[in-house]
Amino acid sequence: MRNIKLTIEYDGSRYSGWQRLKNSDETIQGKLESVISEMVASPIEIIGSGRTDAGVHAKGQVANFHTKSKIPIREIHKYINYYLPQDIIVKEVTEVPERFHSRYNVKSKKYVYYIWNHWIPSAFDRKYSYHLVEKLDIEFMKEASKKLVGTHDFIGFSSVKKTNKSTIRTINETTIAKEGNMVKFIFIGNGFLYNMVRIIMGSLVEVGLKQKEISYIDDILESKNRSVAGRTLPPQGLFLEEVYY
Amino acid sequence: MRNIKLTIEYDGSRYSGWQRLKNSDETIQGKLESVISEMVASPIEIIGSGRTDAGVHAKGQVANFHTKSKIPIREIHKYINYYLPQDIIVKEVTEVPERFHSRYNVKSKKYVYYIWNHWIPSAFDRKYSYHLVEKLDIEFMKEASKKLVGTHDFIGFSSVKKTNKSTIRTINETTIAKEGNMVKFIFIGNGFLYNMVRIIMGSLVEVGLKQKEISYIDDILESKNRSVAGRTLPPQGLFLEEVYY
Numbered sequence: 001m002r003n004i005k006l007t008i009e010y011d012g013s014r015y016s017g018w019q020r021l022k023n024s025d026e027t028i029q030g031k032l033e034s035v036i037s038e039m040v041a042s043p044i045e046i047i048g049s050g051r052t053d054a055g056v057h058a059k060g061q062v063a064n065f066h067t068k069s070k071i072p073i074r075e076i077h078k079y080i081n082y083y084l085p086q087d088i089i090v091k092e093v094t095e096v097p098e099r100f101h102s103r104y105n106v107k108s109k110k111y112v113y114y115i116w117n118h119w120i121p122s123a124f125d126r127k128y129s130y131h132l133v134e135k136l137d138i139e140f141m142k143e144a145s146k147k148l149v150g151t152h153d154f155i156g157f158s159s160v161k162k163t164n165k166s167t168i169r170t171i172n173e174t175t176i177a178k179e180g181n182m183v184k185f186i187f188i189g190n191g192f193l194y195n196m197v198r199i200i201m202g203s204l205v206e207v208g209l210k211q212k213e214i215s216y217i218d219d220i221l222e223s224k225n226r227s228v229a230g231r232t233l234p235p236q237g238l239f240l241e242e243v244y245y
Numbered sequence: 246m247r248n249i250k251l252t253i254e255y256d257g258s259r260y261s262g263w264q265r266l267k268n269s270d271e272t273i274q275g276k277l278e279s280v281i282s283e284m285v286a287s288p289i290e291i292i293g294s295g296r297t298d299a300g301v302h303a304k305g306q307v308a309n310f311h312t313k314s315k316i317p318i319r320e321i322h323k324y325i326n327y328y329l330p331q332d333i334i335v336k337e338v339t340e341v342p343e344r345f346h347s348r349y350n351v352k353s354k355k356y357v358y359y360i361w362n363h364w365i366p367s368a369f370d371r372k373y374s375y376h377l378v379e380k381l382d383i384e385f386m387k388e389a390s391k392k393l394v395g396t397h398d399f400i401g402f403s404s405v406k407k408t409n410k411s412t413i414r415t416i417n418e419t420t421i422a423k424e425g426n427m428v429k430f431i432f433i434g435n436g437f438l439y440n441m442v443r444i445i446m447g448s449l450v451e452v453g454l455k456q457k458e459i460s461y462i463d464d465i466l467e468s469k470n471r472s473v474a475g476r477t478l479p480p481q482g483l484f485l486e487e488v489y490y
Contacts, residue, residue: 123333
């Protein structure tokens with residue numbers, strides 16, 4: 001069996017997220033599976049690096065699928081983009097060793113969250129950022145974000161229900177940069193729990209607005225309690241930027 | 246009477262252009278006039294620096310209106326953005342001398358046209374650029390674009406019907422820059438005829454694809470004949486970037 005790896009970019013605005021749903025055609029995985037199954041004339045299941053929620057975007061989601069089809073890589077690439085809707089684009093198609101698995105083999109992931117921080121909104125960035133009127137103290141947020149770096153139990157920053165799976169993750173790097181009115185928050189880590197980036201963002205915003213001290217991040221980590229953390233920021237500011245193997 | 250100047254940004258995707266139409270509410274001018282008339286409780290006519298076509302965007306369109314209303318500038322600004330649709334944003338509101346006229350007083354305008362030049366399309370830039378698969382020779386296009394600079398009769402680059410008005414305009418500057426797969430074409434001039442930038446672009450693309458020589462631009466200028474020029478490129482790549490007074 002051939003194993004085909006896809007790197008995918010999507011504007012998540014009108015989708016119910018990555019994961020195929022029984023009663024909705026409006027998922028990224030669902031769209032890809034129906035186009036690819038049609039192409040190879042047999043039902044295909046694609047494995048994603050992980051889910052993204054409804055409304056979340058991706059610049060570099062990764063997925064793979066197995067097939068006996070002999071269609072050349074370049075033809076697969078052209079066919080998929082031709083039949084996919086315009087807001088889902090396959091950027092790269094490569095043939096990988098049969099054992100490669102998009103989810104199990106992930107080393108780390110990069111997420112980016114955008115906040116448009118000005119009282120006048122933006123006509124072009126409204127669907128790709130969260131609009132916040134009150135001015136953020138970026139230096140405060142940088143200090144607070146450093147406390148996330150390292151290996152921690154991130155369950156306080158997650159919407160996961162009680163689980164037997166580990167909620168310990170490592171964040172390798174956080175970067176915050178302001179360009180004009182746009183503030184860009186970059187997170188690189190070995191894994192992210194359900195809603196983790198958006199809850200981290202809701203908590204960092206409270207620090208940036210000086211409603212909370214920098215030590216708030218420590219408090220959330222120590223509490224291991226979702227209700228201590230800030231709110232879940234909306235999905236349209238979030239991008240799955242890259243998956244590393 | 247107070248004279249209020251607006252600087253406006255809009256995503257033109259779903260509009261029939263700038264100019265108010267009798268049977269459509271879907272124009273930028275129409276939207277602005279209905280919000281502002283409601284605000285000052287009397288019918289307001291706004292004067293734009295010029296029209297933009299259906300689907301064309303703006304980062305810095307300028308308009309003005311006269312009113313007896315005493316509402317403070319900051320309140321006007323907040324009110325307008327609150328009631329406008331999210332894809333039209335007033336970036337700046339200022340009070341100007343009564344004689345200021347958005348159209349008559351224009352010194353020059355800056356337009357930008359974006360081409361996404363790669364066989365793989367972009368999920369995020371599809372509504373804000375023209376997608377061209379064949380590779381453009383940028384150096385060729387730079388040479389050709391220099392021939393536009395200066396004072397010329399641009400009627401060959403326009404969709405205007407026979408007219409008594411002058412079709413002589415001055416282009417002060419053209420700049421072409423490539424960033425990744427995106428090619429950005431900047432035009433600054435004292436005025437632009439109907440469809441002029443989009444027909445210039447259609448003609449420059451023929452040079453960039455080496456279907457025409459660099460001298461093609463001279464031929465079009467000399468011919469004074471629309472049918473000699475290239476096709477009109479689609480509206481979604483075009484931005485009215487700035488109006489200078």
